[in-house]
Amino acid sequence: MTAPGYGRDAPLSADELAAAVAAVRPDWRLVDAGPMPDGSDIVYGVAVREGDGATREAVLKCFRPGKSPTHTPERFLVEVDLLGIVGRETDLPVPSLYGVRESHESAPTPAFLMEYLAGESPPPVTDPAPDGSGEERAADRLLRESGRHLARVHGLRTFASFGELVADPDRRTTGEGKVPAAEPVVRDGHDTWSGRLGALIAFSLDGLGDTRFSDLESGLREYAEERLATLDLAAEAALLHGDYRPGNLLADPETGAVTAVLDWGAAQAGDPRYELAWAVREFSGRAPLGSPVGERVRDALFDAYEDERGRSFDRGSGEFEERQRFYRAVTWITELRWFDYWWGGADESVREERAARLRENAAELR
Structure with a gap:
């Protein structure tokens, strides 16, 4: 079960791991663990030992305080609610809780x-x-399944406003081991998608002042304001996974089937077309x-997305292309804001190559 180092550190001691497992499932005991x-x-x-003596492999996920200003326990726990909804209402391969x-x-x-589900992160x-x-x-199958x-x-769900989804604190329980069937809610929602995008962009650009990309801030702000207007x-405020990409999937390396x-x-x-722009990029x-x-x-x-939903986007129109180009630009702006966090552990050559490419992306928008 011992695995390579998790991210930049493996922050829990053996005693803390055992306590976390026992807190979630009092009838289980930790046998082995690897980040x-x-x-x-x-x-x-x-690896855990159940009350009847059987062993089982599982995945333990714990809240990391201070990850970002918006990462709260309610934000962390929305994954529990969504795994329940997706597991009950679709045939998507998601872990049981x-x-x-x-x-x-x-x-x-x-x-x-x-x-614990088997598979490898696809390239x-x-x-x-x-x-x-x-x-x-295998690559084609991966793309088709991802579109579906x-x-x-x-x-699965639509909402009355746009924004981050969190677990509803009024509907949660603290029972030992219980998994509540709860619905996510929008935190600090915006009435319009343009308002939500504008807030995302402003947050990212406001954070560039002390970074290597501070010189790009004014030009990108002008570009974004013009496009938003x-x-x-x-x-439609639809449910978005929020980070659907190869790194968050497991697949059969031989067939491309998502596991x-x-x-x-x-x-x-948010707008499904925004998530599709992100997925194409990744x-x-x-x-x-x-x-x-x-x-x-x-x-x-x-193609797979449209076949599954039974309706088509107007992909040939200039309006559609301009909107998708803008959505792609928003992903670049977000990456600029989080560059040191996302790329801090990469080799310097990889980091510098990516920084140069982001500058080229910004220049293409002028």
């Missing part, structure tokens, strides 16, 4: 235990066209706009 690679909360793969504990006098909480697509090889067939998954997620951004959709803690109520390995790789990924994702 899981990647992620921003505290995540361990654990074994228990949750919102608070405890001594153990690290909030925390929850969930099913992004790098070739502009499939060559018929097994690897390329996103369509199902976006059809002129583009048609009317949208797990993970990390629902970034969920929000599944294409952040390939440039209009690149052959990017077009392959976009066509595959959108």
Whole structure:
């Protein structure tokens, strides 16, 4: 069960891990644990002994305080609610929940235990066209399944406002091991999608002052304000996964079949077309706009998405293209704000190459 180092550290001691498992499931005892690679909360793969003496592999996820200004226990616990909803109402492969504990006098909480699912994080697509090889067939299947998954997620819930989703504190329980069937709510919602996007952009740009990208702030702010004022951004406040990308999936490396959709803690109520723009960016390995790789990924994702939902976007219109280009620009602006956090652990050459590419992206918007 011992795994490579989790993120930049493995913050829980053996005693803390044992206490967290016992707080969530008093009938389980920790046998072994290893920090899981990647992620921003505290995540361990654990082996536990159940009350009848049987052993089980599971995943323990604990709240990491101070991760970001908006990361609160309610934000962390929305993943519990969404795993329950998606597991009950769809056939998407998500982990079953074994228990949750919102608070405890001594153990690290909030925390929850969930099913361990097999698979590997798939790589992004790098070739502009499939060559018929097994690897390329797997990539196409991954893209098709992802498009269908996103369509199902976006059809699950709509909300009265736009913004981050959190667990409703009025509907939660603190019972030992109980997993409440609760609905997420929007925190500090905006009446319009343009208002939500404007707030996201302002937060990101306001944070550039002390970074290497401070010189880009005024130009990007002017660009964003013009687009917010002129583009048609009317949208439905649909449930978005919030971070649907290869790094948050597990798949069969031979076939491309998705075996797990993970990390629902970034969920929000927003425009599905924004999440699709994010997915195209991530599944294409952040390939440039209009690149052959990017077009392959976009066509595959959108085709599967539209087939699943039974309705089509007006992909050929200039209005659609301008909106998707703006959504892609918002992802760049967000990345500028969080650059040191997202890329702080990467090799310097990789970090500098990405910083240079982001500058090129910003220049393309002028």
